[in-house]
Amino acid sequence: xxxxxxxxxxxxxxxxxxxxxxxxxxxxxxxxxxxxxxxxxxxxxxxxxxxxxxxxxxxxxxxxxxxxxxxxxxxxxxxxxxxxxxxxxxxxxxxxxxxxxxxxxxxxxxxxxxxxxxxxxxxxxxxxxxxxxxxxxxxxxxxxxxxxxxxxxxxxxxxxxxxxxxxxxxxxxxxxxxxxxxxxxxxxxxxxxxxxxxxxxxxxxxxxxxxxxxxxxxxxxxxxxxxxxxxxxxxxxxxxxxxxxxxxxxxxxxxxxxxxxxxxxxxxxxxxxxxxxxxxxxxxxxxxxxxxxxxxxxxxxxxxxxxxxxxxxxxxxxxxxxxxxxxxxxxxxxxxxxxxxxxxxxxxxxxxxxxxxxxxxxxxxxxxxxxxxxxxxxxxxxxxxxxxxxxxxxxxxxxxxxxxxxxxxxxxxxxxxxxxxxxxxxxxxxxxxxxxxxxxxxxxxxxxxxxxxxxxxxxxxxxxxxxxxxxxxxxxxxxxxxxxxxxxxxxxxxxxxxxxxxxxxxxxxxxxxxxxxxxxxxxxx
Amino acid sequence: xxxxxxxxxxxxxxxxxxxxxxxxxxxxxxxxxxxxxxxxxxxxxxxxxxxxxxxxxxxxxxxxxxxxxxxxxxxxxxxxxxxxxxxxxxxxxxxxxxxxxxxxxxxxxxxxxxxxxxxxxxxxxxxxxxxxxxxxxxxxxxxxxxxxxxxxxxxxxxxxxxxxxxxxxxxxxxxxxxxxxxxxxxxxxxxxxxxxxxxxxxxxxxxxxxxxxxxxxxxxxxxxxxxxxxxxxxxxxxxxxxxxxxxxxxxxxxxxxxxxxxxxxxxxxxxxxxxxxxxxxxxxxxxxxxxxxxxxxxxxxxxxxxxxxxxxxxxxxxxxxxxxxxxxxxxxxxxxxxxxxxxxxxxxxxxx
Numbered sequence: 001x002x003x004x005x006x007x008x009x010x011x012x013x014x015x016x017x018x019x020x021x022x023x024x025x026x027x028x029x030x031x032x033x034x035x036x037x038x039x040x041x042x043x044x045x046x047x048x049x050x051x052x053x054x055x056x057x058x059x060x061x062x063x064x065x066x067x068x069x070x071x072x073x074x075x076x077x078x079x080x081x082x083x084x085x086x087x088x089x090x091x092x093x094x095x096x097x098x099x100x101x102x103x104x105x106x107x108x109x110x111x112x113x114x115x116x117x118x119x120x121x122x123x124x125x126x127x128x129x130x131x132x133x134x135x136x137x138x139x140x141x142x143x144x145x146x147x148x149x150x151x152x153x154x155x156x157x158x159x160x161x162x163x164x165x166x167x168x169x170x171x172x173x174x175x176x177x178x179x180x181x182x183x184x185x186x187x188x189x190x191x192x193x194x195x196x197x198x199x200x201x202x203x204x205x206x207x208x209x210x211x212x213x214x215x216x217x218x219x220x221x222x223x224x225x226x227x228x229x230x231x232x233x234x235x236x237x238x239x240x241x242x243x244x245x246x247x248x249x250x251x252x253x254x255x256x257x258x259x260x261x262x263x264x265x266x267x268x269x270x271x272x273x274x275x276x277x278x279x280x281x282x283x284x285x286x287x288x289x290x291x292x293x294x295x296x297x298x299x300x301x302x303x304x305x306x307x308x309x310x311x312x313x314x315x316x317x318x319x320x321x322x323x324x325x326x327x328x329x330x331x332x333x334x335x336x337x338x339x340x341x342x343x344x345x346x347x348x349x350x351x352x353x354x355x356x357x358x359x360x361x362x363x364x365x366x367x368x369x370x371x372x373x374x375x376x377x378x379x380x381x382x383x384x385x386x387x388x389x390x391x392x393x394x395x396x397x398x399x400x401x402x403x404x405x406x407x408x409x410x411x412x413x414x415x416x417x418x419x420x421x422x423x424x425x426x427x428x429x430x431x432x433x434x435x436x437x438x439x440x441x442x443x444x445x446x447x448x449x450x451x452x453x454x455x456x457x458x459x460x461x462x463x464x465x466x467x468x469x470x471x472x473x474x475x476x477x478x479x480x481x482x483x484x485x486x487x488x489x490x491x492x493x494x495x496x497x498x499x500x501x502x503x504x505x506x507x508x509x510x511x512x513x514x515x516x517x518x519x520x521x522x523x524x525x
Numbered sequence: 526x527x528x529x530x531x532x533x534x535x536x537x538x539x540x541x542x543x544x545x546x547x548x549x550x551x552x553x554x555x556x557x558x559x560x561x562x563x564x565x566x567x568x569x570x571x572x573x574x575x576x577x578x579x580x581x582x583x584x585x586x587x588x589x590x591x592x593x594x595x596x597x598x599x600x601x602x603x604x605x606x607x608x609x610x611x612x613x614x615x616x617x618x619x620x621x622x623x624x625x626x627x628x629x630x631x632x633x634x635x636x637x638x639x640x641x642x643x644x645x646x647x648x649x650x651x652x653x654x655x656x657x658x659x660x661x662x663x664x665x666x667x668x669x670x671x672x673x674x675x676x677x678x679x680x681x682x683x684x685x686x687x688x689x690x691x692x693x694x695x696x697x698x699x700x701x702x703x704x705x706x707x708x709x710x711x712x713x714x715x716x717x718x719x720x721x722x723x724x725x726x727x728x729x730x731x732x733x734x735x736x737x738x739x740x741x742x743x744x745x746x747x748x749x750x751x752x753x754x755x756x757x758x759x760x761x762x763x764x765x766x767x768x769x770x771x772x773x774x775x776x777x778x779x780x781x782x783x784x785x786x787x788x789x790x791x792x793x794x795x796x797x798x799x800x801x802x803x804x805x806x807x808x809x810x811x812x813x814x815x816x817x818x819x820x821x822x823x824x825x826x827x828x829x830x831x832x833x834x835x836x837x838x839x840x841x842x843x844x845x846x847x848x849x850x851x852x853x854x855x856x857x858x859x860x861x862x863x864x865x866x867x868x869x870x871x872x873x874x875x876x877x
Binding site: 423424425427428430431432433434435436437438439446449450 | 578579580603604605607608609610611613615617618619620621630631633673676677680
């Protein structure tokens with residue numbers, strides 16, 4: 001059933017080839033399509049290079065060296081997860097634009113002058129690359145750091161025995177053995193980059209994702225939107241396969257945690273210590289403090305926007321979506337994992353694997369494909385049953401929104417519960433049966449208490465994702481139903497960046513709180 | 526179906542659709558009997574326990590407990606409804622419960638059972654007092670094994686299955702626990718099937734022993750009989766407590782070996798005069814005598830605490846083990862000559 005639900009967008013996208021599209025498709029083919037593809041590739045390449053350098057650099061420094069505040073940087077660097085790329089884009093523009101924050105600072109310090117020509121402008125493609133990279137480098141950082149952390153000291157000792165210099169050890173031993181983790185991190189970054197809608201649309205960069213949105217909203221051509229989605233899906237499918245392959249290798253490379261010989265950290269002194277501290281502080285400053293301070297600054301100097309904001313309603317809406325979606329996701333992830341575990345059915349396992357593929361599909365595609373499917377279902381099936389339309393139940397409703405969130409984030413819930421279950425040896429279940437406990441009692445007495453931390457962690461991770469999620473919420477939400485994310489986007493798209501500051505700040509604050517609560521687990525696994 | 530407490534009737538045991546042990550028939554007549562199953566690794570001993578416990582299904586034959594079929598082609602009583610407890614070889618403690626909570630986990634199953642036993646007694650007898658508040662990851666594998674054993678005992682099962690229960694337990698505790706385990710199982714009349722690779726453990730604990738070799742239950746008998754009267758060359762080789770030497774039957778009570786000369790004793794199975802046979806020679810069959818003119822060369826000496834096992838080489842290069850009490854007045858070094866008492870008399874002669 002879960003697999004069927006997840007299959008909806010995929011089947012819908014593929015079926016688009018049997019539908020007729022508007023004239024816009026021919027215009028697009030001759031004009032922007034190649035731009036979309038070229039921009040998507042350029043964006044992807046830029047983001048991958050930058051996230052690799054930042055993520056691996058930070059992970060290496062905090063994993064192998066001791067310098068002031070290293071323990072602080074270990075967890076504070078993941079706070080960048082709390083800042084969605086579109087909010088980073090607003091901050092970047094607000095700071096560097098003509099008469100922006102940078103201008104005000106220079107004017108305050110050096111007096112009235114024309115600083116606009118001196119301040120660099122980060123807009124267009126460069127702005128998008130920077131925004132997405134600083135928002136997403138955390139994936140590479142977290143996975144690479146875990147890999148470095150569990151890397152055997154014996155490997156490094158072996159390098160020393162072979163007479164390798166530190167530089168040679170890094171390139172010949174440390175980096176290659178962390179390669180699967182780095183590739184896995186970069187694959188996640190790649191998928192998120194191709195899914196990104198908020199920041200690229202803000203900077204006016206035309207990618208396949210914005211093309212899909214435009215085909216649907218501006219030209220009302222769902223079939224074309226689906227066809228564009230197909231191209232993007234093929235792209236992402238390739239990345240998904242790459243990521244899966246690298247994960248298999250990652251398992252192979254991961255040493256047994258119990259046998260880890262803890263690595264003695266190299267104590268840095270003098271200018272080396274200063275450089276390490278400065279690098280980490282710079283990344284923390286740019287990735288987290290900068291957008292937070294920018295949004296805070298605007299919230300303070302434009303208090304009217306803050307006062308106008310219906311915080312209680314936005315908070316209620318955001319929490320409603322978070323709670324509903326988390327409950328549905330966790331409950332169904334439990335049902336599918338438990339069913340798969342008890343039945344030991346290979347078919348069920350294959351279906352479970354298939355059902356997590358929604359993660360790889362961008363939110364825009366999911367939302368558009370879901371609407372297409374409901375429209376098709378309504379026109380072809382529901383009308384036959386002589387029932388009135390079902391569109392209002394699924395389109396522009398909380399139910400539809402939760403449905404699409406479910407497809408998008410099911411992999412997070414399913415994999416989270418699955419990895420928790422993998423830690424419970426199957427003979428533990430058997431021991432319980434043999435002590436007279438039924439399958440249900442085993443679930444309530446053994447599985448639930450053991451997995452409660454995993455469930456809490458998954459719930460929080462889902463919450464962070466839903467709080468930050470933009471395109472699905474934007475497309476699927478009921479009329480007049482806003483969250484912090486959509487409010488920020490709507491203000492920003494109307495060029496009211498200062499009004500977008502307060503909802504953005506709330507969004508970052510809530511996400512940061514959740515990240516801090518779970519940072520210990522995120523860094524561990 | 527007879528009036529046996531537990532019965533396996535012509536069952537082929539399978540794991541992952543591969544036949545492990547074929548056509549097994551095994552009966553436990555009395556409640557409280559202890560059966561030990563011996564066999565090399567991977568032969569299917571654990572599969573047998575898992576099948577009896579209901580974790581694997583059977584496709585042929587039947588398994589019955591207290592005269593009720595619990596497994597057959599058409600019947601499969603679920604594991605939780607069998608009142609059979611299995612203590613796994615690997616650590617299967619519930620990681621989120623303390624040792625005490627683990628031990629008491631199954632205690633509620635048979636509240637009405639007449640087999641009175643409380644957790645405090647079990648904890649004391651298995652030396653677990655000092656770890657009751659700890660969690661499984663904080664204890665050693667030997668301690669975990671004892672906790673698992675305690676948990677199984679406390680669930681007061683009709684049939685207790687133990688898979689290598691003491692394999693990780695320290696040698697210093699092992700014998701004491703064996704003694705106490707046997708006492709408690711016997712006193713409480715808990716029928717038990719133990720899988721072990723330690724033949725001494727099996728001989729001590731078992732009312733009967735089963736030897737599983739080459740996908741078959743080769744021998745199922747009293748421990749004394751399994752040791753002294755093995756029914757096949759395979760069992761002799763598996764137990765590795767003697768060697769087979771060539772001999773010729775010379776009379777109703779005698780054989781002749783070209784190196785050892787005449788050997789007298791009582792045949793377990795009679796062979797016609799003149800037959801060429803393989804004689805089982807166990808370490809305790811030959812006696813040491815310094816004055817004897819039958820001298821063999823010492824090629825190895827193993828000190829086993831209570832005794833020495835000398836390995837002697839005959840003229841035809843046979844290697845014969847000989848048992849000597851460790852308090853024997855003197856020792857023999859490798860390459861020295863070692864006297865064998867004549868005439869050689871073996872209480873029971875086993876030939877193949």
